[in-house]
Amino acid sequence: MDMAVEKVDTLVVGAGQAGIAASEHLSNHGISHVVLERDRIAEKWRSARWDSLVANGPAWHDRFPNRTFDDPDHDTFVGKEAVADYFVDYVEQIKAPVRCGVEVKRATRLKTGGGFQVETSAGAFEARHIVAATGAFQIPVTPDLVPKTQSLMQIHSNDYRNPEQLPRGAVMVVGAGSSGAQIAEELMDAGRQVYLSVGPHDRPPRSYRGRDFCWWLGVLGKWDMQTPGPGTEHVTIAVSGAKGGRTVDFRRFAAGGMQLVGRTEKYEDGKLHFAGDLVQNVANGDANHVALLDEADAYIARHGLDLPLNPEERAHWPEPECMKSPLDSLDLASAGVTSIIWATGFSVDYSWLEADTFDARGAPVHVRGVSKEPGVYFLGLPWQSRRGSSFIWGVWHDAKFIADQIAIQHCYQAYEPSTISAHIPTIEERKEA
Secondary structure (H helix, E strand, O other): OOOOOEEEEEEEEOOOHHHHHHHHHHHHOOOOEEEEEOOOOOHHHHHOOOOOOEOOOOOOOOOOOOOOOOOOOOOOOOEHHHHHHHHHHHHHHHOOOEEEOOOEEEEEEOOOOOOEEEEEOOEEEEEEEEEEOOOOOOEEOOOOOOOOEOOEEEEEHHHOOOHHHOOOOEEEEEOOOHHHHHHHHHHHHOOOOEEEEOOOEEOOOOEEOOEEHHHHHHHOOOOOOOOOOOOOOOOEEOOOOHHHOOOOOHHHHHHOOOEEEOOEEEEEOOEEEEOOOHHHHHHHHHHHHHHHHHHHHHHHHHHOOOOOOOHHHHOOOOOOHHHHOOOOEEEOOOOOEEEEEEOOOEEOOOOOEOOOOEOOOOOEOEEOOEEOOOOEEEOOOOOOOOHHHHOHHHHHHHHHHHHHHHHHHHHHHOOOOOOOOOOOOOHHHHHHO
C-alpha cells in the first residue's frame, strides 16, 4: 500500500545555516513549510571540519540578528561545536519544522497543477516551491594528479581532523585559502615539515587599529559588493580566527620553517611540479592587505575617529629563501612527504533536482537565488547576492529575500477577479451627460 503524499507549500532541503534562516523568514510570512535534513542540524560544522576549527569571524558578527552566542566575550572566535549548538538552539527558538534523518532523493515537476513531486527516504511530498539550501560545500574537489599508493596518504581538507591522523613525515598542503593556511600552520606548530602550495589569494588583516576586518569590510561597504572583481571569481581569502585571531602571513609561516611553493600544476615520475607564480601570488596578497589598511586609515581620518595606531600590521617579515629561489618541482619521496592534504575546495551537487536551471558545469543559474525554473530557489551560495553571502549573517539576509519572493508569488496566486464589473461610459453617454 502506497504511503500518503504529504503536501506542503515550500520544501526546504538542508538544515544548515541557510535552511534554518529560510525557515525563520518563511514562518514570518506564515508560509507552511518543512525543512528536510539527511543528517543532524548543522552537521557539516561537526563532522566535516577539523578538530580545532573556529569561526572565521568574531561572535558579534558571525551570527543571526535575533540570537547571540552564549559566550559573553563577543570578540571571541567560536569553536565549531559551539557553532553547531547555536543552530540547534536557534531551531528550537523559532520552532522550525526541521526533520532530521530524511534524505531527498529526487524532485521533479508535476505534470499538472504546478509544483513538484519530491521523493525522500521518508516518503513522498508535493511542494509548490523548493528552496535548495544545501550550499556550495557539497562535494570535495580533489585533483586527479597523484596516483593512489600505500606509501602516500591523500585526503581532502574536508577529511582532515588533526596532525595525529597523518602518518609520520612531511606534509604537502595544496591550497592556501583559509582552510589550507590554517591546517598548514597547525601542522607546522605540531613539528611537521610542511610544504604549502600557494595560489592567488586575498589576505586581509585579521584586525587593524582595534577593529576586526569584518568591521572594516562593513564600514567600507565591501560586504555589499555584488559581484567579484574581473578575474577574481576564484581568488580565495586567507583569514583565520585560530589562536584568538591573527593575520595570515605566509612570510611568517616560512620563518617558522614552512616551505612555500607555487600553484601545483602536475605530477610526473614522483615529482610535483609548480607554476612559477609564488612570488607574484604573495605580492598580490600583500597588495590586497595594504590596500585595505590604506582605506581604513582614510576612513579614520575622514570620520575623526580616535583609534590606536597599528604600525606592526604594515611590517614585513624578511623575504624567505623559498621565495628568493622558488622550487619548480618537489620529489615527494626524497623530501620525506608521506601525506598530501588537498585544500582545493568543493563543487555543488544538485543531481536530485530535475530542473532546467543549471549550466554545463552543474552550477545553478540564478539571480540572487531566484532560478530560471519557476518555484525553485537556491540559498547558501558564495556571492549569491553580495560578498557577505557566504557568512552566517549574510545568508540570513539572502534567506529573507528568497522568502519575500515566495510571499510575493502567494499574493499573485491568491488574486481573484472582482465579481462586480465597473461600467465604463460610452462616448454617447458622456455627450449626454
